[in-house]
Amino acid sequence: MSKLKLIIHREFIAKVRNKSFLIMTFLSPILMVVMGALVVFLMKKNDEKVKDIVYVDASGLFTKANFKDSKTVKYQDYTALGLTETKNKVENGDFYGVLYIPKKDSLELLAKSIEFYSTDSPGMSLMGGLESKVEIHLRNLKLTHFEIDLMQIKASDIDSDIKMFNFSGEESSKLINGLKIAVGAIAGYLLMMFVMIYGTSVMRSVIEEKTSRIVEIIVSSVKPFQLMLGKIIGNASAGLLQFFIWGVLLFLISIVASVVFGVDMVEMQTSKIPADQLNAAKEVVNPDKIQLILQEISRLPILKLFVLFIFYFLGGFFLYSSLFAAVGAAVDNETDTQQFMLPIMLPLILGVYVGFATVMNDPHGPIATIFSIVPFTSPIVMLMRVPFGVSWYELAISMALLIVTFVFMVWIAAKIYRVGILMYGKKPTYKDLYKWIKYKG
Amino acid sequence: MYGKYVSKKLNEKRMNNLLEIKNVVKTYGDFTALNDVSLTIPKGSVFGLLGPNGAGKTSLIRIINQITMQDAGEVYFDGKLLAPNDVEHIGYMPEERGLYKGMKVGEQALYLAQLKGLSKSEAKKRLKYWFDKFDISAWWDKKIEELSKGMAQKVQFIVTVMHKPKLLIFDEPFSGFDPINAQLIAKEILQLRDEGATIIFSTHRMESVEEMCDYIALIDQSNKILEGKLDDIKRAFRTNTFQVGVETANPKEVAARLKQLYAVFPADFRIINEGLKLNVTLKKGENPNDLLSFLTSQGQVQHFVELVPDANEIFIQAVNKNS
Numbered sequence: 001m002s003k004l005k006l007i008i009h010r011e012f013i014a015k016v017r018n019k020s021f022l023i024m025t026f027l028s029p030i031l032m033v034v035m036g037a038l039v040v041f042l043m044k045k046n047d048e049k050v051k052d053i054v055y056v057d058a059s060g061l062f063t064k065a066n067f068k069d070s071k072t073v074k075y076q077d078y079t080a081l082g083l084t085e086t087k088n089k090v091e092n093g094d095f096y097g098v099l100y101i102p103k104k105d106s107l108e109l110l111a112k113s114i115e116f117y118s119t120d121s122p123g124m125s126l127m128g129g130l131e132s133k134v135e136i137h138l139r140n141l142k143l144t145h146f147e148i149d150l151m152q153i154k155a156s157d158i159d160s161d162i163k164m165f166n167f168s169g170e171e172s173s174k175l176i177n178g179l180k181i182a183v184g185a186i187a188g189y190l191l192m193m194f195v196m197i198y199g200t201s202v203m204r205s206v207i208e209e210k211t212s213r214i215v216e217i218i219v220s221s222v223k224p225f226q227l228m229l230g231k232i233i234g235n236a237s238a239g240l241l242q243f244f245i246w247g248v249l250l251f252l253i254s255i256v257a258s259v260v261f262g263v264d265m266v267e268m269q270t271s272k273i274p275a276d277q278l279n280a281a282k283e284v285v286n287p288d289k290i291q292l293i294l295q296e297i298s299r300l301p302i303l304k305l306f307v308l309f310i311f312y313f314l315g316g317f318f319l320y321s322s323l324f325a326a327v328g329a330a331v332d333n334e335t336d337t338q339q340f341m342l343p344i345m346l347p348l349i350l351g352v353y354v355g356f357a358t359v360m361n362d363p364h365g366p367i368a369t370i371f372s373i374v375p376f377t378s379p380i381v382m383l384m385r386v387p388f389g390v391s392w393y394e395l396a397i398s399m400a401l402l403i404v405t406f407v408f409m410v411w412i413a414a415k416i417y418r419v420g421i422l423m424y425g426k427k428p429t430y431k432d433l434y435k436w437i438k439y440k441g
Numbered sequence: 442m443y444g445k446y447v448s449k450k451l452n453e454k455r456m457n458n459l460l461e462i463k464n465v466v467k468t469y470g471d472f473t474a475l476n477d478v479s480l481t482i483p484k485g486s487v488f489g490l491l492g493p494n495g496a497g498k499t500s501l502i503r504i505i506n507q508i509t510m511q512d513a514g515e516v517y518f519d520g521k522l523l524a525p526n527d528v529e530h531i532g533y534m535p536e537e538r539g540l541y542k543g544m545k546v547g548e549q550a551l552y553l554a555q556l557k558g559l560s561k562s563e564a565k566k567r568l569k570y571w572f573d574k575f576d577i578s579a580w581w582d583k584k585i586e587e588l589s590k591g592m593a594q595k596v597q598f599i600v601t602v603m604h605k606p607k608l609l610i611f612d613e614p615f616s617g618f619d620p621i622n623a624q625l626i627a628k629e630i631l632q633l634r635d636e637g638a639t640i641i642f643s644t645h646r647m648e649s650v651e652e653m654c655d656y657i658a659l660i661d662q663s664n665k666i667l668e669g670k671l672d673d674i675k676r677a678f679r680t681n682t683f684q685v686g687v688e689t690a691n692p693k694e695v696a697a698r699l700k701q702l703y704a705v706f707p708a709d710f711r712i713i714n715e716g717l718k719l720n721v722t723l724k725k726g727e728n729p730n731d732l733l734s735f736l737t738s739q740g741q742v743q744h745f746v747e748l749v750p751d752a753n754e755i756f757i758q759a760v761n762k763n764s
Contacts, residue, residue: 003556006552006555007556010552014541014543018543208542212539212540212541213535213538213539214539214540215539216508216535216537217533217535217539217540217553217600218553218556219506220506220507220508220531221553221556221557222528224508418509422503422508422509435470438470
């Protein structure tokens with residue numbers, strides 16, 4: 001076996017045999033599912049609780065028809081009892097709250113004067129629901145006042161669904177846009193998590209070798225660069241294995257959980273997706289549209305996505321973990337790492353924020369484009385953009401820049417690493433690191 | 442013709458030396474760690490690399506181990522320029538001992554042996570030999586953190602020597618060992634030398650230098666200030682001073698007579714009977730036999746020893762002179 005292979009093997013085994021690794025690998029998917037199930041369960045429980053709301057309509061403009069009961073809110077007309085009495089009832093806990101509609105001269109004035117009394121402050125959605133009910137009715141009243149036929153308004157409603165095409169003739173839809181966002185976001189987020197977890201793991205492993213002083217024995221047998229590379233690859237392999245096991249376990253546990261607890265896993269996942277996409281998804285949950293989803297998925301450039309995912313995933317991980325290795329080499333213990341961690345974490349976090357903020361709204365806008373080319377953020381941002389189709393020259397520039405930066409940073413990191421692993425005592429400054437880079441041999 | 446002859450001659454000379462360090466310079470930024478240092482380490486010798494803390498010993502050892510590169514100068518290993526593969530023929534035990542704390546003894550030793558180029562099966566065979574020899578086979582599946590410091594040191598020694606390197610470098614090998622184990626390790630080191638290994642022995646514990654070293658070099662403030670056979674160096678540092686003890690009825694009188702003939706200094710040592718105790722320094726041309734016969738004529742000579750400086754005194758003298 002070559003020395004690099006030996007090192008990779010040892011790092012992999014050391015990582016995988018570690019108790020915390022085993023616990024993390026098998027416990028976290030269970031925890032994730034349990035937490036998810038708990039959230040869904042609580043939300044269900046929450047929905048089951050019905051709120052009784054009464055209204056006192058002094059204006060005489062509203063009827064029960066304006067306040068249709070929903071699953072969670074029931075309305076009752078208490079106009080006859082009067083506001084004061086009804087308020088007392090609410091205070092006694094008979095009802096959740098009372099909506100008071102006073103009598104006013106104009107609808108505009110009325111719209112601003114409606115009051116709601118309750119013991120605890122009501123949630124946004126409840127108030128929104130009440131406001132929209134009032135608004136719809138008042139608007140209809142105004143329309144009638146202007147002698148506009150409500151039926152005509154209804155009849156003039158039209159729903160447009162613009163079909164989107166690109167010049168290679170592919171048809172796309174809102175649904176597939178949602179899918180693209182999801183695929184890109186998951187890929188980018190996964191990369192960030194992976195870099196954070198396993199980058200720091202590389203760093204810790206370097207610090208451990210340094211504090212146990214074995215590093216001097218190892219580098220008398222192998223080149224520091226080989227050791228650093230072996231560490232990075234070994235940790236990455238352990239990480240990929242862990243991610244793979246997580247994926248399999250999550251899948252299995254989800255099936256088991258949905259059977260046992262009757263918790264709908266689709267519901268669980270969709271609860272995290274923004275509302276407009278959820279609506280888009282709901283529209284298609286009838287059988288003949290499921291075929292359409294599969295069609296849409298098959299239209300994503302799966303192979304291209306996969307290859308690019310691997311490229312940016314590895315490129316990003318190597319770029320960052322070599323920096324983590326350099327930091328580990330520069331310090332004597334983990335508490336000293338903080339000042340060097342910030343500049344590494346910053347572009348990583350920036351990448352995720354920029355990705356979520358810009359790519360979703362405008363995947364080919366200037367900010368998204370720039371950040372998908374700048375090497376330190378490109379792995380994350382480009383991964384998010386790729387599902388939307390990125391021109392080949394942008395990809396080429398981004399990949400070339402990433403490779404160049406990667407090689408350059410590994411070279412820099414290796415320089416810091418080889419000097420740092422043999423330095424003890426003083427906590428280095430950035431100036432020291434710069435000096436180390438300039439050392440010959 | 443002539444040039445070829447010279448280079449052949451040079452090669453032959455190199456073949457007798459396992460390691461030749463020529464004009465090596467190493468700087469870290471503004472700091473010079475090694476200033477034009479040259480050393481010759483003969484095959485099959487125990488070579489003491491001495492010097493105060495921070496003198497440059499570790500820098501030199503790291504260059505030999507190819508952990509760092511010199512800025513200038515050359516290192517010849519076994520007649521050829523030091524090459525990357527030579528690490529397989531070098532065993533190095535650093536002063537700051539280190540092993541993976543959470544790794545099992547056996548696995549760790551196998552890993553380190555394989556990094557030195559041994560096959561797994563060969564490494565296993567040799568480890569079994571050493572573990573049996575030190576009677577530590579029961580530790581194979583223990584983690585280093587479960588062992589005592591002395592036990593871990595034994596493992597450290599084994600992983601240093603098990604690939605049968607031509608060159609062994611020990612940095613303070615006896616620190617951390619109790620006297621019994623230190624003795625055991627010293628014996629093993631000398632046996633390895635007898636089997637053909639060359640040993641560099643870096644220390645500032647001088648009593649072990651006297652015991653073990655054939656050659657020494659002294660490095661101080663980045664410069665080599667002394668190098669050679671230990672006996673030769675001792676001879677060069679001898680002061681021609683003799684410690685004498687004579688049993689006589691009249692010590693004061695004898696002392697007065699001695700003073701007229703030689704340079705005499707007070708001395709303090711133990712002899713069984715009380716009498717005259719002095720240090721006598723001979724000048725150039727004066728013969729110790731004459732001194733002895735003079736003393737025998739004055740009384741019964743009980744003590745007559747040449748004061749040869751030990752390594753410690755040489756060390757202190759040389760360093761003081763240098764600074």
